[in-house]
Each structure stands twice: as C-alpha cells, then as structure tokens.
Amino acid sequence: MAYNISSNEVITNARKGQFQSVNVGTSQPSSPSTGDIYYNTSNGLQVWNGSAWVAVGGGGGETIVASGGVVMVGTSTKFVHIFNGSGTFKTNRSTSGCDIVCVAGGGGGGNSIGGGGGAGGYRISSSQTLNGTYAVTAGAGGSGGSSGSPSSMGSLLSSTGGGAGGTNSAGGSPGGSGGGGSHGGPPSGVRSNAGSGISGQGNNGGNGANNGMSCFVGGGGGGFAGVGGSGTTTSIGSGGNRAGNGANGTSINWLGTTVYICSGGGGATNRAGAPDYSSPGTGGTWAGDGCQQNSVGQKNAYAGTGSGGGGGAQSGPSGTAGGQGGGGFVMVRYPAVRA
16 A cells, blocks of 8 residues: 655555554644644544644645534535534534524414414524534424423523413513513503513513403514514494504525514404404514404414414414414534635
C-alpha cells in the first residue's frame, strides 16, 4: 500500500521510515510537527498544518457534517435542520455562526364559548457555536381546552407552550402567549380573565365578555406581535357584539418560502341571529378562527406553526371543543463549510 504525500513523494512499505501509526484520542497531541496526523474520535482524521489541526483534505474550508431532523438547503452557503418532534442534533466539529429558532406548541381554543388559544413561545438565538450532540424537543399543539407543550434545543434555548383559551366561565391560561378569556358568566361586561404571556416570547390574551343575559363572547389568543383582542358586547337587543380576534405572530423564511408562525386563535360566540347577533373572532395569520354557535365551526391552527386554535361553542356544527393548536418546531441553520 502507498500513501501519496505529494505529486512526487509517497510512503510505501519499503520507504516508510519512522511512520508507525496514527495517534487516536479525544485530545490533540502536544508539540506537534507539521504533517503529524491523529484520529480524533469526535471530529475524525486530522493533520497539523503548521499552525492548526485541520481535517485531512481540508486546511480550512472543509465541509461540516451534521445530523438530525429533516435536512434542507436554505441557500448555497447554509444548511437548515428542521425538527417537528423529538430528536438529536449532532455536528462533527465546532461550528460557529449557527442560528437556532425554537417555537413551542400553540394552545388549544377554549371549550363551550371559549377564548382563542395563545401562540406558542417564539425565541431565536443567532451566532451560536455548536459542537457535539444536543437533545431536541418540538412541543405538540394543545387540544381544545389544553395548553401547548414546550420546545427546546439542549440547554441552549427553550420556549413555553401557548396558553389554552378559557373554557365556559374560566380565564385563559398563561403561556408563551396567553389564551383568551371565556365569556366569564354574569355579571355583564368585559372580564379581566386573559391569560398572561411571557415577555420576549409572546403576549397576553384578550378578555371575554357578556351582556348579562343573551350574548357571551370569548377573547382572542395572544400572539408574538401583540395582545389578543377582547370581546365586546352591547345592551340586550342592540346587536353589534363580537368575540375577540387573535393577535398576529411573526414570519420566518429560511428556505425560500415565507411561513407565518405564533399567532393567536379567535374567540367564540353563542349568538348567530337576532336580536343579539354576534360575530366570532378571527384568528391571526394561520391560527384558528372562533366558532359562531349553530352556524360556523371553530377551526384548528395550521399544523407546525405554533399558533393557537379557535374557541369552541356551547353547541354547533363542530361540537363544543375548541380548535387544535399548531405544533411547534426547532430549526438549526449553519454554514455549509467552515472558513
């Protein structure tokens, strides 16, 4: 067997000199000489180029190898790994200039004239250095009346699940963004029952309301861009009642397509006809709309967006349960080669 060193020099069995073996270990040999080779059990075969240990065949500009999730090419110089559930991200060498997005599962809409679900928490960390193995969890969206689940990238970054919309007369749940409050029951007026959000991850939900006898409306779920809308009611027989709208979220485009994430769901209402006609709340972009009893069914959030589900009605074409929150995700972006 021959090892080519250059265009006119080789190592062969007859000319091997003092070439005996390759060092193996996790620590780089001390006091190396140019051309020394060792096998790093984490980063592979490396050679000392006179000033640094580099991958054999590299010397700078070598390809970075990472695994885990669904691998996509974001641009000609970036790779993106997407996790929609539990998994492991692993890189073969220390890699700088990495970006991480962590979106938690959106909250489910509240049941029985409920509030809209709050968006899952949104967090981003740029210019991270990654090296080794990281456990990844992408939180599921909450079902009707349930909050979303958290997402995380090892110990580097985590986000909190969206709060559930309030059910029947209960308030919205806290979360990355808070769920909208339910109608609250008597006495009449706007309740102070919105779920709270976490600063830096999302916002509060909106409050529910009722007019004391015939009209009950839920508040909208909070989103990353703002607070959920509160429900409004007028005096009995006046009409013009409305459930709260869900707040908008934000958008991300790492793969050439804009995706809208982390919006709040719309609140539900119990009236579809005279004299106290009331409109359901509209969800933020790609979140679920609220239900209008016996007329319009509540809607789920788009899957994989971390947005909240629409509030459910007391009875109606889609049952009483609130809409499903969208599941969360974790995305990791890193340079295709190391300089």
